[in-house]
Amino acid sequence: MRLTCPLCGDRDRREFTYYGAEDYLHRPAAEAPLADWDGYLHLRDNPAGETRDLWYHEAGCAQWLLVSRNTVTHAISKVELVAERKA
Amino acid sequence: MRYSGLKVFTEGLFGNKGWRPAWRDPAPKAEYDAVIIGGGGHGLSTAYYLAKNHGLTNIAVLEKGYLGGGNVGRNTTIVRANYFLPGNSEFYSHSLKLWEGLEADLNYNVMHSQRGLINLFHSDGQRDAFARRGNAMINQGDDAVLLDRDGVREMLPYLDFDQTRFPIYGGLLHPRGGTARHDAVAWGYARGADRRGVDLIQNCEVTGIDIQNGRVTGVQTTRGAIRAGKVGMVVAGRSGQVAAMAGMRLPVESHILQAFVTEGLKPVIDHVISFGMGHFYISQSDKGGLVFGGDLDFYTSYAQRGNLPMVEHVMEAGMTLMPMIGRARVLRSWGGIMDMTPDGSPIIDKTPVEGLFVDCGWNYGGFKAVPASGWCMAHLMATGESHAVARRFTLNRFLTGHLLDEEGTGSQHNLH
Numbered sequence: 001m002r003l004t005c006p007l008c009g010d011r012d013r014r015e016f017t018y019y020g021a022e023d024y025l026h027r028p029a030a031e032a033p034l035a036d037w038d039g040y041l042h043l044r045d046n047p048a049g050e051t052r053d054l055w056y057h058e059a060g061c062a063q064w065l066l067v068s069r070n071t072v073t074h075a076i077s078k079v080e081l082v083a084e085r086k087a
Numbered sequence: 088m089r090y091s092g093l094k095v096f097t098e099g100l101f102g103n104k105g106w107r108p109a110w111r112d113p114a115p116k117a118e119y120d121a122v123i124i125g126g127g128g129h130g131l132s133t134a135y136y137l138a139k140n141h142g143l144t145n146i147a148v149l150e151k152g153y154l155g156g157g158n159v160g161r162n163t164t165i166v167r168a169n170y171f172l173p174g175n176s177e178f179y180s181h182s183l184k185l186w187e188g189l190e191a192d193l194n195y196n197v198m199h200s201q202r203g204l205i206n207l208f209h210s211d212g213q214r215d216a217f218a219r220r221g222n223a224m225i226n227q228g229d230d231a232v233l234l235d236r237d238g239v240r241e242m243l244p245y246l247d248f249d250q251t252r253f254p255i256y257g258g259l260l261h262p263r264g265g266t267a268r269h270d271a272v273a274w275g276y277a278r279g280a281d282r283r284g285v286d287l288i289q290n291c292e293v294t295g296i297d298i299q300n301g302r303v304t305g306v307q308t309t310r311g312a313i314r315a316g317k318v319g320m321v322v323a324g325r326s327g328q329v330a331a332m333a334g335m336r337l338p339v340e341s342h343i344l345q346a347f348v349t350e351g352l353k354p355v356i357d358h359v360i361s362f363g364m365g366h367f368y369i370s371q372s373d374k375g376g377l378v379f380g381g382d383l384d385f386y387t388s389y390a391q392r393g394n395l396p397m398v399e400h401v402m403e404a405g406m407t408l409m410p411m412i413g414r415a416r417v418l419r420s421w422g423g424i425m426d427m428t429p430d431g432s433p434i435i436d437k438t439p440v441e442g443l444f445v446d447c448g449w450n451y452g453g454f455k456a457v458p459a460s461g462w463c464m465a466h467l468m469a470t471g472e473s474h475a476v477a478r479r480f481t482l483n484r485f486l487t488g489h490l491l492d493e494e495g496t497g498s499q500h501n502l503h
């Protein structure tokens with residue numbers, strides 16, 4: 001498996017560290033209800049098919065990446081910089 | 088038909104013409120008292136104990152493929168009771184006791200082999216943690232022996248005791264740990280359930296869960312609608328999809344775990360060896376193949392096949408620990424879809440939908456749990472109450488903070 005980092009180009013999977021689902025981008029406010037925190041930390045859609053999740057380009061540019069990929073075929077359709085997405 | 092040594096002998100004399108299929112192949116009925124979704128180890132053992140312990144026999148197991156085609160036939164067959172946390176400890180202890188009587192109970196040879204499991208440690212700190220774990224195991228009534236370096240060397244002389252990356256300080260021996268024949272466990276429970284009247288329905292995928300006024304009324308399947316007042320979701324890596332049919336979002340992510348087997352060799356590894364620091368474990372099957380594996384590929388997947396970096400990592404770890412296996416040729420590798428929870432512990436509980444129950448979150452260790460999980464899930468479905476040894480496997484423990492993080496690795500699905 002290879003990922004195409006927007007900054008570094010096409011790179012080996014071993015350069016990246018997986019974190020988890022896109023849910024981690026939507027951190028609730030500190031005073032949000034417990035259920036929101038449960039959803040953020042624990043509950044997952046866990047799709048068989050298209051998903052979006054967070055990878056860290058550890059051995060490259062050290063950027064967080066939002067990767068669109070298919071959990072059944074392992075095909076990767078899009079890689080975005082989290083930093084640019086938020087801006 | 089009862090199986091026995093005499094039966095094998097006499098069948099051999101008469102050309103093995105008397106064997107019959109081990110279970111029926113019934114068409115689904117329109118209604119059952121209870122249905123279990125998923126014909127893996129846990130679904131089959133649930134059905135077996137519902138019939139045996141609770142007298143519920145008008146029930147069906149609905150399996151989308153064939154019985155035992157999921158993780159129950161893909162795992163590396165380690166059976167152990169070396170847990171530390173209250174909640175896990177009594178559950179796996181109960182399971183191991185059921186394993187010890189399983190063959191007699193099922194009249195089926197599951198080839199349960201208590202060959203001893205050794206968890207290696209590589210530092211003073213790790214030794215202290217393992218000593219503490221061993222004491223917890225003994226307090227639970229199970230067995231544990233702390234081995235020093237010489238003790239390990241006596242049992243496992245072929246390990247590389249000179250390597251300096253993870254020098255071997257000793258190991259925690261769990262003498263009653265071991266392995267079993269994975270398919271046979273599925274088949275034995277299937278046959279036992281069938282003989283008590285349970286319908287095992289294969290090629291029957293559940294595609295919807297019917298709910299009326301907050302109560303489950305049945306399921307939709309590829310072989311028609313089936314009514315039932317009680318439904319158990321026991322689908323391991325597919326738990327997310329099946330729960331979504333009931334409008335639920337589970338604390339589960341599905342990840343891929345790979346395993347490997349070599350060509351058959353003469354007996355060379357007599358125990359199960361776990362090299363946690365290197366993410367590697369190994370045993371030798373009765374057929375002679377070295378069966379080994381490592382960690383998750385770490386990203387969510389439903390592919391049932393893994394990627395090469397983890398293959399390389401596992402091979403490296405194996406060579407670090409025991410260079411003698413370097414010449415063995417790997418025959419096959421495969422992957423299974425693991426239902427990972429944020430604390431690494433399972434769920435056996437009711438759901439917010441009345442009559443709908445869930446048994447999932449087995450992570451990479453659900454094979455050894457097959458007997459106790461079925462026992463406790465059957466208890467829950469029959470009585471509406473959690474069994475004493477599964478009381479802490481609640482669905483909402485993540486919300487309330489009652490996590491069971493055995494490894495202390497934190498609230499992230501792929502870290503357990």
Ligand SMILES: Cc1cc2nc3c(=O)[nH]c(=O)nc-3n(C[C@H](O)[C@H](O)[C@H](O)COP(=O)(O)OP(=O)(O)OC[C@H]3O[C@@H](n4cnc5c(N)ncnc54)[C@H](O)[C@@H]3O)c2cc1C
Nearest residue numbers: 125127128129151157158159162163165293423453454455
């Ligand atoms: C490589 C590997 C190594 C492992 N090693 C060990 C080990 O050494 N020790 C240990 O204790 N555990 C181990 N495990 C874990 C263990 O195998 C699993 O935790 C356990 O088998 C899961 O429960 P199960 O047997 O019920 O799952 P499965 O056998 O996967 O059963 C689930 C069933 O549900 C069916 N299903 C899914 N969706 C539907 C639907 N919609 N309708 C109908 N049916 C459906 C599936 O087809 C499947 O047959 C390992 C797993 C893997 C992959």
Ligand SMILES: [Zn+2]
Nearest residue numbers: 005008060061
């Ligand atoms: Zn990069």
